[in-house]
Structures are given as C-alpha cells and as structure tokens.
Amino acid sequence: KNEVEQSPQNLTAQEGEFITINCSYSVGISALHWLQQHPGGGIVSLFMLSSGKKKHGRLIATINIQEKHSSLHITASHPRDSAVYICAVQQQAWGSNYQLIWGAGTKLIIKP
Amino acid sequence: DTGVSQDPRHKITKRGQNVTFRCDPISEHNRLYWYRQTLGQGPEFLTYFQNEAQLEKSRLLSDRFSAERPKGSFSTLEIQRTEQGDSAMYLCASSTLGLAGGHNEQFFGPGTRLTVL
Numbered sequence: 001k002n003e004v005e006q007s008p009q010n011l012t013a014q015e016g017e018f019i020t021i022n023c024s025y026s027v028g029i030s031a032l033h034w035l036q037q038h039p040g041g042g043i044v045s046l047f048m049l050s051s052g053k054k055k056h057g058r059l060i061a062t063i064n065i066q067e068k069h070s071s072l073h074i075t076a077s078h079p080r081d082s083a084v085y086i087c088a089v090q091q092q093a094w095g096s097n098y099q100l101i102w103g104a105g106t107k108l109i110i111k112p
Numbered sequence: 113d114t115g116v117s118q119d120p121r122h123k124i125t126k127r128g129q130n131v132t133f134r135c136d137p138i139s140e141h142n143r144l145y146w147y148r149q150t151l152g153q154g155p156e157f158l159t160y161f162q163n164e165a166q167l168e169k170s171r172l173l174s175d176r177f178s179a180e181r182p183k184g185s186f187s188t189l190e191i192q193r194t195e196q197g198d199s200a201m202y203l204c205a206s207s208t209l210g211l212a213g214g215h216n217e218q219f220f221g222p223g224t225r226l227t228v229l
Contacts (some may be wrong), residue, residue: 033217041205043155043220085152090215100215101143102154 003027006087006103014111019074021106023087026068031090034061034072036083039104043086046072077110084108114138116221118204124227132190133224138205144187145218146179147203148172155203161187161209162209194228201225 004025013019023032034046047090048059049055054061058077063070074081087103117136125131137144142163147155158177159169163184173179176194181187191198202225205218 006167012138031215035220042217045217045219048217062152074128100157104154 002104003101004087004089004103006085006106008106009017009104010107010109011038012111013077015078017077019077019081019108019110021072021085021108023072023086023103024068025070025087025089025101026082027089027091028103029065029068029089029091032063032070033088033090033100034070035086036089037086038083046085048087074108079112082109116204116206116219118202118221118224120224121222122225122227124229126229127194127196129194130190130192131194132188133202133204133226134188135204135206135221136186136188136195137204138219139185141219142184142209142210143207143215143218144181145205145207146187146189147205149201149203149223150199158189181222191226194226196228199226199228 007022031048031050033048036044036046049061049063058075060073084107086105086106088100090100119134145160146158147157149159156172157170158173159179160167161181164181176192179189196214201223203223204221207216207218210216
C-alpha cells in the first residue's frame with residue numbers, strides 16, 4: 001500500500017462543476033502540499049498546510065490530521081483548471097531525513 | 113522573472129555521455145531540492161541543499177549522479193555515463209528555511225527533460 005493515496009486517479013467534469021480531489025496518507029506528517037502540474041511538466045505549489053483549511057481564489061484545501069486525510073476543492077471549475085493535481089506529504093522529521101512523499105496525482109479534465 | 117529557472121529545458125544525449133543541468137533558485141531561498149520524474153509517475157526526491165551544504169541524498173542518487181551548490185546560490189546536477197533509464201524530467205525547487213529547521217513551501221522550476229538515446 002502506498003503511503004500517499006489519491007482519489008480519483010482521473011476525473012472529467014463539465015465547466016462550472018464543484019471538484020473534489022482526495023488524499024489519504026499513512027505516515028506522520030509535519031505538512032501536506034497540494035501541487036498542480038500542467039502538460040509539459042511545470043509544477044506549481046498551490047497550498048502547504050498542516051491544519052485546518054486554506055483558500056486561494058477558487059481553490060480550497062482542507063486537512064484532518066486525526067483522520068490523515070486532505071481534500072482539494074475547486075469551485076466553479078474552468079477548462080484552464082485541467083491539470084494533474086498532486087498531493088505530497090512531508091514526513092514528521094525535521095532537518096535531515098527529509099522526504100516529501102508524493103501521491104500518484106489526479107488527472108483532471110474540465111470540458112467546456 | 114524572479115522564479116526558479118533551469119537550464120537547459122531539454123537535453124538529448126547518447127548513452128554513455130555525461131550531462132550537467134543547472135538550477136537557479138529564488139535568490140533569498142536557502143533550500144534547494146532536486147527531483148526526478150519519469151513519465152506517468154510522481155516526482156521522486158533526489159537530494160537537497162541548505163545553502164552550500166548537501167544535507168540529504170536519496171538512495172536513488174547512484175554514484176553516477178553528483179550535485180553541487182558551491183556558493184549556496186545556483187546548483188548543478190551532473191549525470192555521468194548516462195543510461196537510457198536516466199531519461200526523465202529533472203525538477204529543481206527552492207524554499208526558505210522553515211521554523212526550527214523544517215521545510216517550507218517549495219517553488220518549482222520548469223524542469224529539464226533528459227532523453228538518453
């Protein structure tokens with residue numbers, strides 16, 4: 001079993017729909033990252049969070065530390081949101097023994 | 113542009129040749145990370161620096177791989193005697209130093225796509 005599991009693996013939706021991508025992890029973490037990767041490889045950090053909820057524009061990220069679960073929501077989705085969304089967790093070790101454990105990503109396609 | 117830059121963006125080489133990639137982080141960022149991503153997979157951690165010190169290397173970083181950050185600013189990743197399995201996107205990221213030495217949000221460069229023929 002992978003230490004970071006994302007669901008769904010693929011998601012196709014119509015423009016305007018509310019999108020939810022889930023991330024579950026099995027290790028102790030100090031932080032969780034949500035990143036966006038467009039075709040061609042460029043990665044953009046969306047959120048880094050260790051508790052609660054963060055919002056940036058139409059994107060909302062939540063985390064439940066007790067349940068070891070995080071969700072990324074996109075409101076009023078748009079075709080330009082089409083990308084791979086990756087969840088990555090930072091293990092609970094400071095300084096050395098750094099490991100950012102990556103999920104496999106969720107490929108999102110928003111149709112006009 | 114003050115983001116993370118990488119050079120070259122694409123590199124095609126023949127098996128057995130040496131290649132070197134460069135990463136220029138955001139100027140005030142102490143931490144610099146190298147990742148490798150193969151097609152259809154998530155990125156894999158290779159190594160990271162705090163200023164000029166290389167603090168950790170993944171087991172993925174074989175003896176053929178070496179990374180440096182001599183002045184604590186830009187970094188280079190060299191692959192010697194390239195193999196076809198080295199074909200991947202090599203990503204660089206940088207960040208500020210987190211509280212108590214922890215890791216902060218990382219900002220990624222566009223990557224260098226390596227193809228080994």
